Amino acid sequence: MKKLFCSVGLALMTAGAQAQAPAVLIEACNSIADADKRLECLKAAMNVGGASATAQPLSAVTRAFVGMEASLNAGISYNNYQLAVLDLAKAVAAFKQDSGEAGAASAPLFESAVEAYSDAGVLWERSISFYARRGNDIAYAGGLPVSMNGLDWLVTKYSLATGKSDIWGLERGLPVQPARxxxxxxxxxxxxAGAKAYGAKPGAPAKPEPAKDANIVAVEDAARQANCSNDPAASQTGVIGPSRLFSVYCSNRQTMSFECVDGSCKRLN
Structure with missing residues (x-):
């Protein structure tokens, strides 16, 4: 038994810089009782730290963000959302530790993403607390009162659209779902952006963004000209024959709809 551990240990040391097996895998392998299976596990662990080692930190953190997006699309609850943000923060912390110089340009972007998810959680929590009080859902049906809930900073930070919260128009209101x-x-x-920046040297010019779809460009230009928003973001909502349907959420809480064919778009509302 000791001889087996010794030979495996020597193999790991010899692999050295070429194959750094993650400590958590080594620990898991050593817990296997069967000697042959333990050896196979340790050999596999060395391969995990081989040629693809530099890509592993990015893969792990990217999976974490994809998982968050999938949870949001599935309709995650607030309690589970809190745990998801915590797990995401842990994934980014691990990325910073494991990626080294290759992740220097990516880490700040990933941290900004986690911060934004956390800020959305603050908005969510305060809306739950505020509308749990009797009568607030009727008195402030136009949106969560910004100043009453200490969210002026959030509106400024993300340039969020507000409207009348109460019927008298005394309070600015933040429509919770669109803002979130x-x-x-x-x-x-x-x-x-963090994933794209992986491997870039600090201070190096950013890679050019791929050209936008002609339909999206046309829709966003039309929305901007119609004073929908200073920075409209079009999203495709459907397809009808050769036409593609798009919508843009405006600063006044309204939505503009468009129908496009090969970059030629017409407004539907």
Whole structure:
């Protein structure tokens, strides 16, 4: 038994810089009672730390962000959302530790994404607390009162659209679901930018963004000209024959709809 551990230990040491097996895998392998299976496990662990080692930190953190997006699309509860943000923060912390210089440009972007997800959680929590009080759902049906809930900073940070919260128009209101969706969109963009920046040297020019779809460009231009928003973000909502349908959420809490064919778009509402 000791001889087996010794030979495996020597094999790991010899692999050295070429194959750094993750400590958690080594520990898991050593817990296997069967000697042959333990040896196979340790050999597999060495391969895990081989040529693809530099890509592993990015793969892990990317999976974490993809998992968050999938949870949001599935309709995650607030309690589970809190845990998901915590897990995401842990994944980014592990990425910073494991990626080294290759992740120097990515780490700040991933951290910004986690911060945005956390901020959306603050909005969510305060809306739950506020509307749990009797009568608030009727008196402030136009949106969560910004100042009453200490969220002025959130509106400024993410340029969120507000409207009349109460019927008298005394309080600015933040429509919770659209605002939360906008912050999540910001977080997703930061995470995607972080993945693209992996391996870039600090101070190196960023890679050019791929050209936008002609339909999206046309829709966003039309929405901007119609004073829908200073920075409209179009999303495809459907397809009818050769036409593609798009929508844009405006600063006044309204939604513009468009029908496009090969970059030629017409407004539907």
């Amino acid at each position: 969706t906008e912050i999540w969109r910001f977080a997703k963009e930061k995470a995607e």
